[in-house]
Amino acid sequence: MTLATMASENRQARSLDYVKGYLARNPSLAIGIVLVGSLVLFSFVGSFFVDARMARPLSAAPSQPPSPELLFGTDTQGRNLFAVLVYGTWLTVQLGLIAGAIGILVGGSLGFMSAYFGGWTDRIINFSTDVLLTVPALLVLVIIASAFREGMTPTMMALIIAALAWRRPARQIRAQVLVMRNAGYVDTARISGAGPFEIIFFELVPNLMPYLVASFVTAVSAAVLASIGLEAMGLGPQNAPTLGMSIYYMMNFSAFLLKMWWWIIPPIAALIILFVGLYLINTGLDELANPRLRRRA
Amino acid sequence: MLAIKDLCVDFPVMTGIVHAVADVDISIGSGKRVGFVGESGSGKTTTALAVMRMIKKPGEVSKGQILLGETDILALSSEEMRQTRLRRISYIPQGAMNSLNPVMRIEQQIWDGIVDHEGAVSRSELKRRSDEAIEGVGLPARVARMFPHELSGGMKQRACIAIATALKPELIIADEPTSALDVITQRQVMETLENAQEAIGSALILIGHDMGLMAQCVDELMVMKDGRIVERGAIRDIFKYPEHPYTRQLIASVPSIGGESFLPNVSATTANGQKQGDAPLLEFDGVSKVYGGGFFSKKGNTALYPVSFALDGSRPMIISIVGQSGSGKSTMGSLMLGFNRATTGVVRFEGRDMAIMKRHEVKGLRRHIQAVFQDPYGAFNPYYRVERALSLPLRRFGIAQGAAEIRERCAEACLGVGLDPARIIGRFPHELSGGQRQRLMVARALMLSPKLLVADEPVSMVDASLRASILKNLYDLKDKHGISIVYITHDLATAYHVSDFVIVLHEGHVAEAGAPKEVIGDPQHPYTRLLINSIPWPDVDRQWGTSASAREETARLMKDARDHPPVDRSAVPGFVLARAS
The missing domain is CATH 3.40.50.300 (P-loop containing nucleotide triphosphate hydrolases)
Incomplete structure (x- = not known):
């Protein structure tokens, strides 16, 4: 028994070493993880120091520049901008994760079904995806979001964005599965008595895992981008301090004319870190998913 | 230089x-x-x-x-x-x-x-x-x-x-x-x-x-x-x-036509077939397959013209289907496995039409029709250890329960084809050679002991020195376990040695069929002759083909083959090939 535990510990240590070694060889993945991770960590640790109510209007004196008490100052309506950054970052990331997850789940299932079953299933799914892909997403989102203007929450926002986030994953995953469907091991599983769903989930999905994770990251950043777009137009959740809503307020209450740099820089910096981090993770995963790009074996 | x-x-x-x-x-x-x-x-x-x-x-x-x-x-x-x-x-x-x-x-x-x-x-x-x-x-x-x-x-x-x-x-x-x-x-x-x-x-x-x-x-x-x-x-x-x-x-390891069998110690006795009932094990009734073509598009591509045969199966046999790539031989294999539906005609297994079976019947059938595929590299999922290919069917068909019993069955199967289970089980596919993987596929077939095994070019991607031993493994399946085998290949020399009946396919038509000693030993159809002439003999003094120019010879025989009627050679008991109209 001791031998077995030793062996498993040894294996764990070795796999940790392996992950470390891999990250050293794939710097873009490592930097991306550090960037996104530190952003999430900042917002997690920060939530112990500031209260969510401090991100609401009139929680402090308006238009204060940064000072030891108010780290990032306040806006014209008296929001504590440090609290806005702490809670807004998390809300925005969370929104992206929810919308991205739904998009990948729905899109992935449609892509798998479409490619694996072929025939009419494929034609119908593919036709709907194609038609929806030609419609500008923002147009549809604006219509849906303006219908729900009152009492919008970040979660609703995520669901609205997810309504269109599945199109691209569906298309991409279909293309991948079309190639894999002809693999010999699919035939082996078929003559082993495995059903179509077992083949999809236990034979194909594991082999597509790096690719699925990479498309999830893409979907998250696309969802964040869409949410920022909607919020900057003022169609976001009025009562939640998301990063997009901060951008809307700063445009609306002319932060640029008032030269309130402490209001402008933090949310934009957070967004830049988020997007660059997600982009780097995506490039790094691409190398993992696509061995032809792997420079060192 | x-x-x-x-x-x-x-x-x-x-x-x-x-x-x-x-x-x-x-x-x-x-x-x-x-x-x-x-x-x-x-x-x-x-x-x-x-x-x-x-x-x-x-x-x-x-x-x-x-x-x-x-x-x-x-x-x-x-x-x-x-x-x-x-x-x-x-x-x-x-x-x-x-x-x-x-x-x-x-x-x-x-x-x-x-x-x-x-x-x-x-x-x-x-x-x-x-x-x-x-x-x-x-x-x-x-x-x-x-x-x-x-x-x-x-x-x-x-x-x-x-x-x-x-x-x-x-x-x-x-x-x-x-x-x-x-x-x-x-x-x-x-x-x-x-x-x-x-x-x-x-x-x-x-x-x-x-x-x-x-x-x-x-x-x-x-x-x-x-x-x-x-x-x-x-x-x-x-x-x-x-x-x-x-x-x-x-x-x-290079088989030649004629002479002694290149398979080592083939036993003379044969086990009985595994079929049940009176109906033939496998029956093709006017089966053809057309790819593409549809309501709007033009005529499709006919891979297989109507063919009818019945494999009785009460005595296990190896039926070889030979031809060039594109001759329709792999299409026949996938029709037998139920991967494809026939465009016309009926494929029957033990008298039952495979196209109209219910889902649970199809699952029961899967167990009895197994396959060894051409590509031993693709046949294993790279994500799993190799024994999954063996344990999955055991669990799905309810043959064995419990991890210990499954492990024992897998080990037994490995030993059956001359592989050391300790060196195979627990490995990932890329750690094994092509020959080992292909043997493992044969072991898988042995373990399930199906009634019919479709072997689609099982040795074409395996090193020459291992071919004989893998074919011997297949031969044993027939001899010792009574499994009927459909051997699909372009290699006439191995077909000559292992099979009981040979069907030569040419552009979707049956060109020549009969006992291997007659069809391959003394070919009558120009296409069969062309195939045999094209084999490079492991004999320095023997000329490759019958004429100095391969192109000329191929063109001449291909032209003859196109209009030549099919040649039906002697019948072999247990297998009936109906004349295609």
Whole structure:
């Protein structure tokens, strides 16, 4: 028994070493993880120091520049901008994760079904995806979001964005599965008595895992981008301090004319870190998913 | 002309250094043809790549010298080496059909090489030279204007030869140039390659594992094993007096038509078949298959014209289906497995129509119709350990429960095909050789003991030295376990030895059918004759084919074959082939 535990510990240590070694060889993945991770960590640790109510209007004196008490100052309506950054970052990331997850789940299932079953299933799914892909997403989102203007929450926002986030994953995953469907091991599983769903989930999905994770990251950043777009137009959740809503307020209450740099820089910096981090993770995963790009074996 | 001295190529791996090539000494005179034979991993391709200086990092030449004429290849700068490639040494890579650029016309790919090595050349001159190169490999000049996807496998292979010979190099290296081609195309491609080489007067290195092909094509032979040359000499001497046991094994592994069975100790007694009831085990009733075509599109592509036969199955048999690629033989296999639906006609298994079965009936049926596929590399999911291919059907068909019982069954199956379970179970597919994986697939079939096994080219991607033992494994399935086998192949020599009945397919029609001794031993149909003539015999004194020109012979026999009525040879009890109308 001791031998077995030793062996498993040894294996764990070795796999940790392996992950470390891999990250050293794939710097873009490592930097991306550090960037996104530190952003999430900042917002997690920060939530112990500031209260969510401090991100609401009139929680402090308006238009204060940064000072030891108010780290990032306040806006014209008296929001504590440090609290806005702490809670807004998390809300925005969370929104992206929810919308991205739904998009990948729905899109992935449609892509798998479409490619694996072929025939009419494929034609119908593919036709709907194609038609929806030609419609500008923002147009549809604006219509849906303006219908729900009152009492919008970040979660609703995520669901609205997810309504269109599945199109691209569906298309991409279909293309991948079309190639894999002809693999010999699919035939082996078929003559082993495995059903179509077992083949999809236990034979194909594991082999597509790096690719699925990479498309999830893409979907998250696309969802964040869409949410920022909607919020900057003022169609976001009025009562939640998301990063997009901060951008809307700063445009609306002319932060640029008032030269309130402490209001402008933090949310934009957070967004830049988020997007660059997600982009780097995506490039790094691409190398993992696509061995032809792997420079060192 | 080419001299290799003490060449060593090392690959650093996790556990140390692998000597892929060790102390290889070769000298090749100009105009000579030299063959390198050996199994995969014996270092033959690595040696060729060292001459091209194309060894992938982290591998490197650690010792030795390569001289091409007066030039020291290993001392050239990378720009000089770039100029040397193609102009002085050209390389036709393995699977050359996939090495053509799909978005460029063939002629553009020839021009690339010319312009790279000779600088600006006028367009009309380029066109003249590419047409000359294309015609030099026996293709019509219009092929130069085509894209790779418009060509067949043999034509693509010849286009690669055209690229390799366009600059008239001193040395041509051909790495398994015909391994993916059927025998008829193989003979034509080899003839093209030899003619092109003779026209230029260059030396040729032919890499392969087929001793028959070597006997027909090369002057000298190097037998390689584990990175070393174990035997070398003139081809005639090697065939007459092979010294190294490995060489003897290689020569013995090539089956020939007629003579003693090349399978070791075939038992005379046969187990009874496993079928139940009176209906034949497998029955094709006017079955045909048309791909494509539909309501709006034009007529589809007929892969298989109506064919009817009944395999009784009360005595287990091996039925061979032979033909070129595209003859419809794999379509027949997938119809039997139920992967495809017949366009017309009915496929019956034990008297039941497979097309109208309910889902749970299909699942019951799956257990009894199993398969061994052509590609042992693709047949295992790279994500799982290999025993999953064995344990999954045990669980799905409810044959064994519990981890211990499943493990025991898997181990038993491995032993049944001569594999050591301790070295197989728990490994990932990429850790096993192609031969081991293919044996494991046979072990899987043995473990499930189905009533019918469809073996689709089970040995075409396995090293020649392992073919006999895998075929013996299959033969045992029939003999000891009473499993009827449909053996799909393009290799008539193995079909001759293992099968009880042979069906020769030609463009979706049955060309000739009957007992192997008659159909393959004494062919009547021109197409069967063509197939047999195209086999490279492992006999230096025997001419390849009956006429000096492969192209001429193929054209003549193909023309005859098209209008020739099917030939029905003697019947074999237990198998009835109905005359297709």
